[in-house]
Amino acid sequence: MWKLSGKSVYRGIAAGPAAVLKKQDQQVQRRKTEDADAEIARLKDAAAATKQQLQELYEKAVTEVGEANAMIFEAHQMILEDEDFLEAMYHMIRTERVNAEYAAAAAGDNFAKMFAEMDSDYMKARAADMRDITNRLIQNLSGQGQDGFFAEQPSVIIADDLSPSETVQMDKSRILAFVTVHGSTNSHTAILARQMNIPALVGVPLDLDKIENGVTVVVDGMRGEVIFEPSQAALQEAERRMAQERERAALLQELKGKENRTRSGRTVNVYANIGGVGDVGYALENDAGGIGLFRSEFLYIGRNDFPGEEEQFQTYMHVLRMMGEKKVIIRTLDIGADKQADYLGLGREENPALGYRAIRICLKQPEIFRTQLRALLRAAVYGNLSIMYPMIISVGEMQQIAAIVRQVQEELEAEQIPYKVPEQGIMIETPAAVMISDELAELTDFFSIGTNDLTQYTLAIDRQNARLDDFYDPHHPAVLKMIRMTVESAHRHGKWAGICGELGADLELTEEFIKMGVDELSVSPAMVLELRRRIREIE
Known part of the structure; x- marks a missing residue:
């Protein structure tokens, strides 16, 4: 018996036979070519085939892990259309007269290194995505196709690393767990493993040959x-312990339809956080009382241009209709920092977490904001909608938002388009918002506390920086005091206050949050029933 440690991606437990995945290194030969146009044509054909494969992977992933997590394959398709990436390959073929395989390998390696050298751990993890795309492109160029990995029996997959496409292509019924030498807890493969509820460890110092x-x-x-x-x-x-986990899962299923009520009679709303229409099914399947956070930025990521008003309206309306009378809180565009869309032209910033992001983009580029607000107000006619504005730090911002909302109302009235002004709230994510929460409460209908950013800004710690993990303490007394202050300010003005950040799912804090008076907790769909169980245990 021998034991090794790694970083946990999903907190499950599994046992079974090992299935070792050893990838064959692609030895790409540099060959001289006299016909550069023919090589570029081959490259374009291979890129088209690769995009088709990625679209098929996207469709498979939507059914298995939800729309938000499947978006990685749409993002991969966008990389194949990136002018810088394409031009790097074309330029090498034309100037150095090399074969398309070599040009793809060299360009892919350069771009992967660029990501790997970035300061953000999130962006470093994108290097693996770049290698995944490049390998697929080279395989199509060489006519190898894509080799799937299929275990003959349910197995623990042991690998150096796993790309998102490899993860999705595997037969889920034959995967007991993942163990990889490389990879990070921020990688898309890790995200997919969590969504698929598969126990997984990364960063385990293994020698696969042994x-x-x-x-x-x-x-x-x-x-x-x-x-x-x-x-x-x-x-x-x-x-x-596995038997205990199975029993626990069965008991959680029995909680469907039950109230989120403590033993002393206090009721708390338990909602779900989602990233797209495809995730609504998970929220309903897990009996969420509503949607506490719909991340509308996923409509903006992985494309060449802004989503139009009609596209947004149809998306929001569809979610509202699926949820029926249940509340759906849609957060307006929260992009920037670790969420990028090239067509926005945000540029590189020294400290993006403190930069041009979220409501700041909307107020600086109001035409983007107006389009989204028009779609939201139109969709509000079809369900129980609430709008939530992110990264608010001042009363002035709320006054600007109110003025733009009035303009949108006037436009829709003049055009005789049905609309409704729904409940409007803000995310409390900064110490500034906490300190003026009394003033903000007078201008809004509710608060939703984004504990991820609130912790980051309160402790002055970049939550993407793995070197600071030992200092990052979401249970810090200052963070908890800020949450309490926010809830008290909301209640003084007759408004409700919830939590939509990761701390909402921290079962160690549930009782404390209830004592603070938190009215709503919004968590991932998979945590809804677990949180309900915890609430019902509290005296």
Whole structure:
């Protein structure tokens, strides 16, 4: 028996035979070519085939992991249309007279290195996406196609790393867990593993050559460790804990239809955070009371231009109709920092988390904001909509927003287009917003506390910087005091206050949040029933 540690991606536990995935290094030969136009034509054909494969992967991923997580494959398609990437390959073929495979490999390697050298851990993780796209392009150029990885029986997949496409292509019924040498908890593969509820560890210092297929493995995502050839006692312990997990999951299913009520009679709304229409099914399946955060920025990412008013209206209306009478809180465009759209021309910033993002973009480029508000006000006719504005730091911003909303109302009235002005709230994400929350409460209908950014700004710690993990403390007394202050300000003015950041799903804090008077907690769909269970246990 031998044990190794890694970073946990999903806190589950699994045991079974190992299936070692060893990738064959693609040896791309540099060849001289006399016909550069023919090579460029080959490259264009391979790019078209690659885009088609990525579209098929997107459609498969939508059904398995939801629309928000499937967007990575649309983003991959966009990279294949990126002018800088394409021109880098074309230029090399024309000037150096090399074959298309070599040009693709060289350009892909350069772009991957560029991502890997960026300061943000999120952007560093995009290097793996770049390599995934390049490998697929080269395989299509060389006529190899895409090799799938299929285990003959349910297995623990052991690999150096896994690309998003490899993860989605695998037969989910035959995957017990993932263990990889490389990769990060921010990678898209990690996100997919979490959404698929598959125990996974990354950053495990393995030598794949020393692991035999079929050897018994225990993957413990709760303790962040993997055990090879476990002793009989260790295996029995793992099986006991797996049985507990199955029992817990069955008990959670029995909570569907039950109230989120403490033993003393206090009721808390439990809503779901989603990133697209495809995720509504997960929210309903897990019996969420509503949508506490619809991330509208996913309409803007992975494309060449802004989504139009009609496209947005149809999307919002569809979500509202699916949710029926349940509340749907749609956050206006929150882009910038680690969420980029090239056509916005945001440019590179020294400190993007403190930069041109969210409501600041909307107020500086009001034509974008007006389009979204028109779509939202029109959609409000079809359900229980609330609008939420992100990154508010001043009363002046709220006054500007109110003026733009009035302009939109006047436009829609003049055009005789049906609309409704719904409930409007703001995200409390900065210490500034907390300190003036009494004034802001007079200008809004509700507060939703974004604890991820609030923690980052309160502690002056970049939450994307892995070197600061030891200092990052979301339970810090200052953070909890800010949450309490926000809730008290809202209640003084007769407004409700919720939490839509990751702390909302922190079961260690649920009781404290209820004591603070938090009215609503919005979490990932998979956490809705777990949170309901915790609330019902509280005295």
